[in-house]
Structure formats: structure tokens, C-alpha cells
Amino acid sequence: MRDTLSDRFRFLRAFVAHPRQVGAVLPTSRWAVRDMLDLADLGRAGLVVELGAGTGVQTGEVLARLGPGARLVSLEIDPGLAALLEGRYDDPRLTVVCDSAEKLAAHLGGERADVLVCVLPFTSFDAGLRRRVLDLLPAALAPGGVLLVLQYSPFIRGELRRRFASVQQTITPWNVPPAFVYACRADPA
Numbered sequence: 001m002r003d004t005l006s007d008r009f010r011f012l013r014a015f016v017a018h019p020r021q022v023g024a025v026l027p028t029s030r031w032a033v034r035d036m037l038d039l040a041d042l043g044r045a046g047l048v049v050e051l052g053a054g055t056g057v058q059t060g061e062v063l064a065r066l067g068p069g070a071r072l073v074s075l076e077i078d079p080g081l082a083a084l085l086e087g088r089y090d091d092p093r094l095t096v097v098c099d100s101a102e103k104l105a106a107h108l109g110g111e112r113a114d115v116l117v118c119v120l121p122f123t124s125f126d127a128g129l130r131r132r133v134l135d136l137l138p139a140a141l142a143p144g145g146v147l148l149v150l151q152y153s154p155f156i157r158g159e160l161r162r163r164f165a166s167v168q169q170t171i172t173p174w175n176v177p178p179a180f181v182y183a184c185r186a187d188p189a
């Protein structure tokens, strides 16, 4: 899993340019990424979708856990970060899309994800954008699928509970700041 000084600098630069869009000054720590991805069985997933890929801390670890015939679609709205991802991973299973998570359905062409990995800055989104993105998540999941969400506050928990029958929360302290991680499923636990 890569998290180099130069990645941190690029991430910080993206934050300075668009603070509300990036929502954090540092990429997620490798420990928090592992805690988050451990909540899903990526080895059995056929299609994984990532929303807000940043410098790719989840991207690389998802690819490491995916099976050979599986696919990962990573959406990132910042063109500089999307280009970084595109150049970094020479893996035919990965498709990088530079677009907003709001356009997710258009990029899935009717397919649904077994695992959705979401590290979007919901707390700094305006209310309309937050609602539009949250509303499209349940329909983007395949039956039996799981949505993984990482946030820096529990603010989003109620919104997730309104949309998913099962919302499991863990807190990973090995991150600055400590991260709240949610695993959400359509079926009750």
C-alpha cells in the first residue's frame, strides 16, 4: 500500500485547492484502510467500486485482495488525482473514472457492485449533494453486497441507518484523526 511523502504533498495540494471537496489534509492511514477492507470479503467480489479514490490508498489494497477475474472501478472527481491513479496502477482489472460519484449509475451501465468503498467527505458536502450521493448508494449494491464508508465523525451514521437495514460501526484509532468505519447491508444482520 503506497503512502509516500510525495503522495501526501499532492493530497495536501488538492486540499488547499478544494478544501470542501477533499475534506482531509492527509490520505487515510494504511491501518484504517485495512480495518475498513477487512469488513468485506474482497476475494469473492466480482465488481468493486470506489468513490473518492484520492491518491489510491484503498485502490492498491483492494487490487491486492481482489481475485484475478474481478474488476475495480474507481471514481475520483479531481483530475490531478485521477491522472495519478491512472499512471500508477498498470492493472487490467482497474478502471479509473474522473467524474463525480453522483454519476455512478452512468458508469456502471446497469451493473451493481458487490463491494462499494466510499471515502467521500460527506460532512463538508452541501446538503443537496450529500443527499443525492447517499440516495444512489443502496441501488448501486448487488444483492448481498456491502457498502464500506470511512468518515472522521459519526455524523453520517443516521443517514446510513435510514437507507440500510444493517449498519455496523467500528472506530479505528490508528488514523489522524481517528476514523469511523461503517459496513452497511440491505439485509438485517
Ligand SMILES: C[S@@+](CC[C@H](N)C(=O)[O-])C[C@H]1O[C@@H](n2cnc3c(N)ncnc32)[C@H](O)[C@@H]1O
Binding pocket: 021, 022, 023, 024, 026, 027, 028, 051, 052, 053, 054, 055, 056, 057, 058, 075, 076, 077, 078, 081, 099, 100, 101, 102, 119, 120, 121
Ligand atoms: C477524504 S478524501 C479520501 C481520499 C482517499 N480515498 C483516502 O482515503 O485517502 C476524499 C476524496 O474524494 C474526492 N471527491 C470529493 N467529491 C467527490 C465526488 N463528488 N465524486 C468523486 N470523488 C469525490 C476528493 O477529490 C478526494 O480525493
